[in-house]
Amino acid sequence: MFNFLVFFADAQQVANGGGDGGGGENNFILFFLMLPVILILMWFMFANPQKRQEQRLREMLNALEKNDKVMTVGGLIGTVHSIDKEQNEIVLKVDESNNTRVRFHLTAINTVFPKEGGGSK
Numbered sequence: 001m002f003n004f005l006v007f008f009a010d011a012q013q014v015a016n017g018g019g020d021g022g023g024g025e026n027n028f029i030l031f032f033l034m035l036p037v038i039l040i041l042m043w044f045m046f047a048n049p050q051k052r053q054e055q056r057l058r059e060m061l062n063a064l065e066k067n068d069k070v071m072t073v074g075g076l077i078g079t080v081h082s083i084d085k086e087q088n089e090i091v092l093k094v095d096e097s098n099n100t101r102v103r104f105h106l107t108a109i110n111t112v113f114p115k116e117g118g119g120s121k
Contacts, residue, residue: 060112064090069113072104 064070068080070092078092081101088106093099 061106061109064112070109071111072108073110
């Protein structure tokens with residue numbers, strides 16, 4: 001990598017008509033001054049939005065209640081039967097007619113569907 005930078009600096013010196021060699025050093029210094037700026041921009045573009053998404057997911061999981069309709073990361077849709085936040089487990093009722101229940105890790109929940117408004121049955 002360093003050899004490439006030295007070659008790049010020499011090429012810039014030739015392109016600028018020779019000179020005293022100071023242009024190559026300036027490019028090298030400029031590169032290392034721009035490196036932190038590039039890293040900060042990458043953090044704002046990638047890490048910061050992911051932290052916000054994780055925060056929203058954490059809030060969604062904390063707000064889960066019995067009888068909420070949810071979907072897992074695998075696409076299974078069910079109704080929350082019980083939640084054990086100490087064990088990070090959730091039991092979903094997936095079939096009303098057979099009373100089928102499935103246990104998942106709490107982080108398997110991907111989506112919480114909005115509650116049906118209006119009247120209740």
